[in-house]
Amino acid sequence: MKKIVIIGGVAAGAKAAAKAKRLLPEAEINLYTDDTHVSYSSCGMPYYIEGNFDDYKMLLVRSPEEFEAQGIHIHLRHRAAKIIPYCKQVLIEDLESKKAALVDYDKLIIATGARAFVPPIKNANLPNVFTLRKIEDAIAIKEKALSSKHATIVGGGYIGIELLEAFVKQNLYVTLVEYSPNIMSIFDDDMSELILNQLNSINNGKFEILTSNLVTEFSGDTNGVNGVRTSTGKYFDTDFVVVCTGVVPNVDIAREAGIVLSETGAIKVNEKMETSECDIYACGDCVDENLLISNTRIWLPLGSNANKEGRCAAMNACGFEDNFYGVLGSAVTRCLGFTxxxxxxxxxxxxxxxxxxxxxxxxxxxxxxxxxxxxxxxxxxxxxxxxxxxxxxxxxxxxxxxxxxxxxxxxxxxxxxxxxxxxxxxxxxxxxxxxxxxxxxxxxxxxxxxxxxxxx
Ligand SMILES: Cc1cc2nc3c(=O)[nH]c(=O)nc-3n(C[C@H](O)[C@H](O)[C@H](O)COP(=O)(O)OP(=O)(O)OC[C@H]3O[C@@H](n4cnc5c(N)ncnc54)[C@H](O)[C@@H]3O)c2cc1C
Structure with a gap:
């Protein structure tokens, strides 16, 4: 019986597990994640915070019990600490019991995703300074938002502006601070300016967008953050902060196993999602993509890509040929009625x-x-x-x-x-x-x- 081990279980890992079981019902599939949840919609978290639905469980796509019923074994709070390619083994640490064990694989799929990047801001570790990546983050942010009056968002990219909408809808006053002259700077400057102007034109005194301002320091004490200082000398009070300044790929475990990384810093894979090591595949936010228009590498950590890549990795790991040729860089978001x-x-x-x-x-x-x-x-x-x-x-x-x-x-x-x-x-x-x-x-x-x- 084929042993398939998957590390990580949000979008890419969960997709790979489900697909592999459908393709090879007899395979033994074990998915290890250090997370407390598996198979959930990170993309839905801003809409949960906004109050579109009250129960965070609506974000869960498939529970561990549902996976188990299909014969897929989910191990929550189990961290993959080391991959040993020449023995085809992974060292797994149980984060609760603190015990570790070696697990054998015939095929390994790495789906370790990405983590929030926090720039060097003084006192960034104060209570009530959040990042948004996991379900616990969303629950904590929503709870804090419901008892607050003033939210601060650092970063005006996709997640920052989705949270701007969420907090405005929760009747908070919001200050969004962005380092560059424009928000949504992935767009061309003329379009970014339009976005900023359009948002400002509907601003009913409910929020402020400070561009060309670098957050340098948070003030506060053990009770939590209470103020924000920026590079232009501005200081304002706040009840909490969400830092949305980007993500970095989780590649430490792959790098330490000798798996080749790409120039983008993510794991390098071919169109079959194969890494440089035999029988090891990778997919989702931990890998980069081929940008189809230019045939150059690009790191686009998106749920749309992660799902397709998870499926492709599972197909090839199970012996069914499939190719993921790349991405165009398509994305969409909404803020206060603007798409x-x-x-x-x-x-x-x-x-x-x-x-x-x-x-x-x-x-x-x-x-x-x-x-x-x-x-x-x-x-x-x-x-x-x-x-x-x-x-x-x-x-x-x-x-x-x-x-x-x-x-x-x-x-x-x-x-x-x-x-x-x-x-x-x-x-x-x-x-x-x-x-x-x-x-x-x-x-x-x-x-x-x-x-x-x-x-x-
Ligand atoms: C707020 C928010 C909104 C978003 N909105 C959109 C959107 O609208 N559209 C879109 O396309 N994308 C969106 N995204 C991006 C999308 O959620 C990600 O691209 C997707 O979650 C990537 O899935 P993944 O499985 O590759 O990685 P992740 O979601 O990062 O999951 C990786 C998992 O692996 C675990 N892990 C890491 N290392 C180890 C280890 N060593 N051992 C065990 N477990 C490990 C992690 O804890 C995590 O649970 C959004 C993301 C966020 C945070």
Whole structure:
């Protein structure tokens, strides 16, 4: 009987376990995680904090008991301390009993994910300074939020702005502090500025976004944090802080086992999710990806990628060939009614990678203007000047921005030129789109630009 051992069990590990059992019902599958929960939706945690649902258990996708009923053994609070590839063994520590044991594997899947990165801020270890990565974090943050008046968020990326919405909806006053001049700086500067302006335009005195401010120090005592100081000399009181300044991949155990890491710092895998060591696979936030547009490595720690990679790792570990060729860099989020979505390369990233980007931006209704729920979206479509190939797009607005980006992903995957894309037969009816969809409108303008014609 094949012994499959999986380390980590949130998205990638849990997916790999379930898939492996379906493929090889006779296999002995053991999943070890140092976490107190398995198979949960980290992505849903901001919406739990926001109060969309009260019971955190709604975030749990599958319980250990459900896994067990399928013949998958889940070992919570068990840390994999060492991988010994030449013996095909893993040293597992039981975090409760403090006992350790060696476990044999035929195939090993590493799904150790990522952890929050906290920059050097003085007194960052005060009580009520949180990061958000695990379910316990979400529970503690929500509990604190419900008894507080002022929340501080450090970092204006995806998680920071999702929490901005969550805390505003919980009737807290929120200060979001961001080091760079813009929030959501993964977008191009013009789009980031738009996001900031749009958020500020609906700000009803409920929050403040401080850009170009580096948090240098928290003040407080054993009762907890009570103030924040920034590089520009600002100081303000707060009841608690959530630091959302990014994540780093959990690769220590892989590195110590001699597994090759990529230049991004994550574990290097091929399209079968194989690592440099025989019979060891890796998937999820601990690995990096091939960026399909440029065939360069990129680390995109996203749940969408983790699930696909977990499935692919399980397929290959079980002897069924499967390939995960890479990612486009598609992402979406929402803050206070605004959708922000992107795929492919931004103009700034395209330039870094040696493309010659050319773009068109439009601000249009998302459906016909007489419809009662019509809203604007701003859409930026990017192509390479030489090849005319579409290489990226970004959309922001109260209107349906995400639909346009999801349409564009297929075009990027198929490496369509702007000219080919203009043949796209998109649906039209007044509740869904104007007669010419904003996406096609942007493509027309882009084609004109490429042909050096006047915009129309
Ligand atoms: C607040 C938040 C919102 C998000 N929203 C989105 C979203 O909207 N869309 C999206 O695509 N992505 C989103 N993400 C990202 C997404 O949640 C992650 O990409 C996904 O959880 C990655 O899954 P994973 O299994 O690879 O890693 P993780 O979720 O990091 O899980 C790894 C697990 O392995 C355990 N582990 C680590 N080392 C060991 C060891 N040595 N021994 C045993 N166990 C170990 C860890 O404790 C952890 O439980 C969000 C993340 C957060 C935190």
């Amino acid at each position: 922000m979505s992107m795929t492919g390369l931004s103009v700034k990233k395209a330039k870094q990678l040696g493309f010659e980007p050319i773009f068109a931006s439009v601000t249009k209704y998302d459906k016909v203007g007489y419809m009662p729920d019509v809203n604007n979206i701003t859409l930026k479509l990017i192509a390479d000047k030489t090849t005319r190939q579409l290489i990226g797009g970004q959309a922001v607005g109260v209107g349906d921005a995400d639909k346009r980006i999801n349409t564009l992903t297929s075009a990027l995957l198929a490496k369509l030129t702007v000219d080919e894309f203009l043949n796209n037969d998109l649906t039209y009816a007044p509740p869904y789109s104007p007669t010419i969809d904003p996406l096609l409108n942007a493509a027309q303008i882009l084609q004109n630009k490429l042909n050096n014609q006047a915009e129309d």
